[in-house]
Structures are given as C-alpha cells and as structure tokens.
Amino acid sequence: MKCCKIAKGQKVLGKLNDKETAKFIRSTAKNPSQRLTHINRMVHQQKFSQDPNLQGLEFSISDKVSHSSF
Incomplete structure (x- = not known):
C-alpha cells in the first residue's frame, strides 16, 4: 500500500x-x-481495523500481513 497526499492547489511544474x-x-x-x-x-x-468509517462502509484492513507473497 502506498499513500500520497497532494496539497490543494499543488502544481506539477514539469519533468524532474x-x-x-x-x-x-x-x-x-x-x-x-x-x-x-x-x-x-x-x-x-x-488502527484501521477499528475505524468506524471503514466499518460503516463494510470495508476492513487486516492487521495481519502474510509473508508468503514474498
């Protein structure tokens, strides 16, 4: 999972x-x-597993991650 937060009004000025x-x-x-x-x-x-907003949407994120995919 990756998360990127973009500030309101942030502009991309071009290629790095x-x-x-x-x-x-x-x-x-x-x-x-x-x-x-x-x-x-x-x-x-x-504490995503305890988030009432996620629970209200019937959406959950497990606190346990499987290492078998690596």
Missing part, C-alpha cells in the same frame, strides 16, 4: 531532471522486508 530523479528514487526505494515493516507499523498506528 536526472539528479532530482535519482534522488527521488534513492529516497523511496526500499527492499520488500523494509516496506512490509513500514506498512505494518502504519496499519498498527492508524
């Missing part, structure tokens, strides 16, 4: 140059185990 692209990739690249750890931490902190 090579240096900016490399910096962006380095800052976002994570190996699968690091990504899974980050996702698990976020799900636990946000």
Whole structure:
C-alpha cells in the first residue's frame, strides 16, 4: 500500500531532471522486508481495523500481513 497526499492547489511544474530523479528514487526505494515493516507499523498506528468509517462502509484492513507473497 502506498499513500500520497497532494496539497490543494499543488502544481506539477514539469519533468524532474536526472539528479532530482535519482534522488527521488534513492529516497523511496526500499527492499520488500523494509516496506512490509513500514506498512505494518502504519496499519498498527492508524488502527484501521477499528475505524468506524471503514466499518460503516463494510470495508476492513487486516492487521495481519502474510509473508508468503514474498
């Protein structure tokens, strides 16, 4: 799961140059185990399984993640 929040009125000014692209990739690249750890931490902190809005929509996010897909 990935989440990106765009500020109201934010504009894309154009293509990143090579240096900016490399910096962006380095800052976002994570190996699968690091990504899974980050996702698990976020799900636990946000308590999605207890969110009344998600429950009202009959939507749920499990607190348990399977490692078998890696």
